Amino acid sequence: MTLADLPKGESRTVLSVLGENVVTRRLMEMGLVPGVAVRMIKSAPFGDPLEINVRGYSLALRRNEAESVVLEKVAPNE
Amino acid sequence: MSQNGTTSHLTIALAGNPNAGKTTLFNSLTGLNQKVANYPGVTVERKEGVWSLGESSATLIDLPGLYSLDATSLDEQIARDVITGKIENIPKPDVIVSVVDATNLERNLYLATQLFEYGTPVVIALTMIDVFEKRKHEIDIGKLSANLGVPVVAVNAKAERGRIELAETVLETVGTSVKIPYQLNGGGPDRDNGKIFARYNFISSAVQESVRHNDTREHRISEKIDSVLTHKVFGLAILILILLTVFQAIFSWATLPMDLLEQGFGALGGGVRNFLPEGILADLIVDGIIAGVGGVLVFLPQILLLFLFISVLEDTGYLARAAFLLDKLMSRVGLHGKAFLPLMSSFACAIPGIMATRTIENRRDRFATILIAPFMSCSARLPVYTLMIGAFFAGQTVFGFISLGAILMLAMYALGITVALIVAFILKRTILKAPPPPFIMELPPYRMPSLRTVFQNMLTRAWLFVKRAGTVILAISIILWALMYFPRSSPQAVVSSQPEAVLNNDQRSTIDEPLPEGEQLRKSFAGRLGHLIEPVIRPLGFDWKIGVALIASFAAREVLVSTLSIIYNVGKDENEESETLISAIRNAKDDNGRIVWTPLTALTLMVFFVLAIQCMSTVAIVRRETNSWTWTLFMVGYMTALAYFASFVTYQGGKMLGFE
Numbered sequence: 001m002t003l004a005d006l007p008k009g010e011s012r013t014v015l016s017v018l019g020e021n022v023v024t025r026r027l028m029e030m031g032l033v034p035g036v037a038v039r040m041i042k043s044a045p046f047g048d049p050l051e052i053n054v055r056g057y058s059l060a061l062r063r064n065e066a067e068s069v070v071l072e073k074v075a076p077n078e
Numbered sequence: 079m080s081q082n083g084t085t086s087h088l089t090i091a092l093a094g095n096p097n098a099g100k101t102t103l104f105n106s107l108t109g110l111n112q113k114v115a116n117y118p119g120v121t122v123e124r125k126e127g128v129w130s131l132g133e134s135s136a137t138l139i140d141l142p143g144l145y146s147l148d149a150t151s152l153d154e155q156i157a158r159d160v161i162t163g164k165i166e167n168i169p170k171p172d173v174i175v176s177v178v179d180a181t182n183l184e185r186n187l188y189l190a191t192q193l194f195e196y197g198t199p200v201v202i203a204l205t206m207i208d209v210f211e212k213r214k215h216e217i218d219i220g221k222l223s224a225n226l227g228v229p230v231v232a233v234n235a236k237a238e239r240g241r242i243e244l245a246e247t248v249l250e251t252v253g254t255s256v257k258i259p260y261q262l263n264g265g266g267p268d269r270d271n272g273k274i275f276a277r278y279n280f281i282s283s284a285v286q287e288s289v290r291h292n293d294t295r296e297h298r299i300s301e302k303i304d305s306v307l308t309h310k311v312f313g314l315a316i317l318i319l320i321l322l323t324v325f326q327a328i329f330s331w332a333t334l335p336m337d338l339l340e341q342g343f344g345a346l347g348g349g350v351r352n353f354l355p356e357g358i359l360a361d362l363i364v365d366g367i368i369a370g371v372g373g374v375l376v377f378l379p380q381i382l383l384l385f386l387f388i389s390v391l392e393d394t395g396y397l398a399r400a401a402f403l404l405d406k407l408m409s410r411v412g413l414h415g416k417a418f419l420p421l422m423s424s425f426a427c428a429i430p431g432i433m434a435t436r437t438i439e440n441r442r443d444r445f446a447t448i449l450i451a452p453f454m455s456c457s458a459r460l461p462v463y464t465l466m467i468g469a470f471f472a473g474q475t476v477f478g479f480i481s482l483g484a485i486l487m488l489a490m491y492a493l494g495i496t497v498a499l500i501v502a503f504i505l506k507r508t509i510l511k512a513p514p515p516p517f518i519m520e521l522p523p524y525r526m527p528s529l530r531t532v533f534q535n536m537l538t539r540a541w542l543f544v545k546r547a548g549t550v551i552l553a554i555s556i557i558l559w560a561l562m563y564f565p566r567s568s569p570q571a572v573v574s575s576q577p578e579a580v581l582n583n584d585q586r587s588t589i590d591e592p593l594p595e596g597e598q599l600r601k602s603f604a605g606r607l608g609h610l611i612e613p614v615i616r617p618l619g620f621d622w623k624i625g626v627a628l629i630a631s632f633a634a635r636e637v638l639v640s641t642l643s644i645i646y647n648v649g650k651d652e653n654e655e656s657e658t659l660i661s662a663i664r665n666a667k668d669d670n671g672r673i674v675w676t677p678l679t680a681l682t683l684m685v686f687f688v689l690a691i692q693c694m695s696t697v698a699i700v701r702r703e704t705n706s707w708t709w710t711l712f713m714v715g716y717m718t719a720l721a722y723f724a725s726f727v728t729y730q731g732g733k734m735l736g737f738e
Binding site: 023030058062 | 301
């Protein structure tokens, strides 16, 4: 499952970030590295972009960018 | 130069994430003692100020807001060059003050750890500590400092907390060195993701040991506000309401100060005329310089208002939400969500709109937005539309109740928008080709904006406009004045040549000879240019007199009205609703005695004005914002070509369809 499929309100831990390009690099620099927890806040009115919470702040990213972030299958223990 | 024996003048760089409170801190440390310019050859803003550190003082360089220093963007490249001392006239910084938002510690510290890797002493200025403590979190600053291996000072720029301590700490740190407190996996290329992991792993453990979250409830105030403001329905409705307010403000609230400025400069011109002897000097000063300066300053109310709104919207955190809401729509034509506000503002005036594109980080997206902004029908086009509709389409209705004038007006706006979107689509696939811009954007927590920052930002913009665009506008307006002023026709010439110029219309019949200013314009270089371009504009249905008006209105679109008034001898003070001017236009005949203006000509002229650049201030501001004459001239060229083509199609097509 990738970040793009994460249902609203749910949290997961990042497993890996696929690909090595400017976009994935920027995602990691913004704190989306393996092991960090992310929570889906919402999607914008037209379904894209998405808003997530990572490391305590809100980050907006497009669906196709979120697809490169692979998540653990189960929710982290709260 | 040493001010005394012990301390020399220091250079200190201020680095930090966007929204970390860097600008507020910079303003609080330097007061009004700052200047803004561009880094050589690029449009990245270079902000410097003087920071008084007790006995000595330092040049404080405000680096662009950054998330990383890996030089994937121009801002990052410049910041790296400043830190490594590669920029001309900026010494390598003695100390870097890294601004870190306590409420967003981990991500903010990422940039700080990158700074450690450059070896220059780093002092961390911890901002937003008041918000952090209000949430009942505790932070052990001593421990954090020990873990990070650099001094950490809590500052609150608004309350001036920690300013002295920050200054003292910076002075103590000069000449020391930093150790990188983590393993960078044996070097390797900078692209190595391992470096990013190493930094974040180090940060996570350093933060865990020094921060205690006593209140485990998550604080999601901004998320609660967003449940309304970025709501699928309400969010869009509120956005439209806010944009309408901004639009309304620059469109109508700015009118009063603009009128006052115009009257003020008119009065000043009159005063100078009374004071100076009649002649070329008085004409140059009044019609060239004062009119030119007035033409520059008249935009100030709109620019100040727009930037007041943008500063407030940006500093509260709303601007990021607007981009979030609209990104999907804008990305369809390859633009960034942030392009919406500049384009919207351009309906009032393209100048503040183009200046507002600075919020778009990616250069190609920004240029594409700049290149299409002038297609939005600005307020200066209104007099042209009003005059044409008043002269040829007034009182006509469609289906008996819809005013034809209103439909035409709407059609002109729609034409501008459609062409803009098509051009953006093409530009983003050709010369500004780039993968769709990534939309990885922080939605910062909502905050009360600092009044001081808002006003400083607003004044800085206004000053930049006056300084940079003003000089170009003044130069062009003097050139245009000279084109219309020279060569001087002798008084005899004025009296002897009249029949072809006189309009055989009832209202004009009381005047036996053309007004001298009309005659002067005809004989001037501008008049000759009008004749010169007549063969070119003939296929559009325009004669040389319209040609002169087109040339003159390159200064500003609304000048078309006063130029037509002069050339048709009704006196230059007529406005677009003047009956005299309207009937003069309707009855105007060309040199062969044929009627010049038909409804089709009027429509063609309107189409021309939707698409042609016809505004030297826009040219000047595009030159300033792109920092390139090539792009500026490209814009002038393609807009003029497009305007010509569309007018040609309108006129010739209209004729083929049997319209007159």
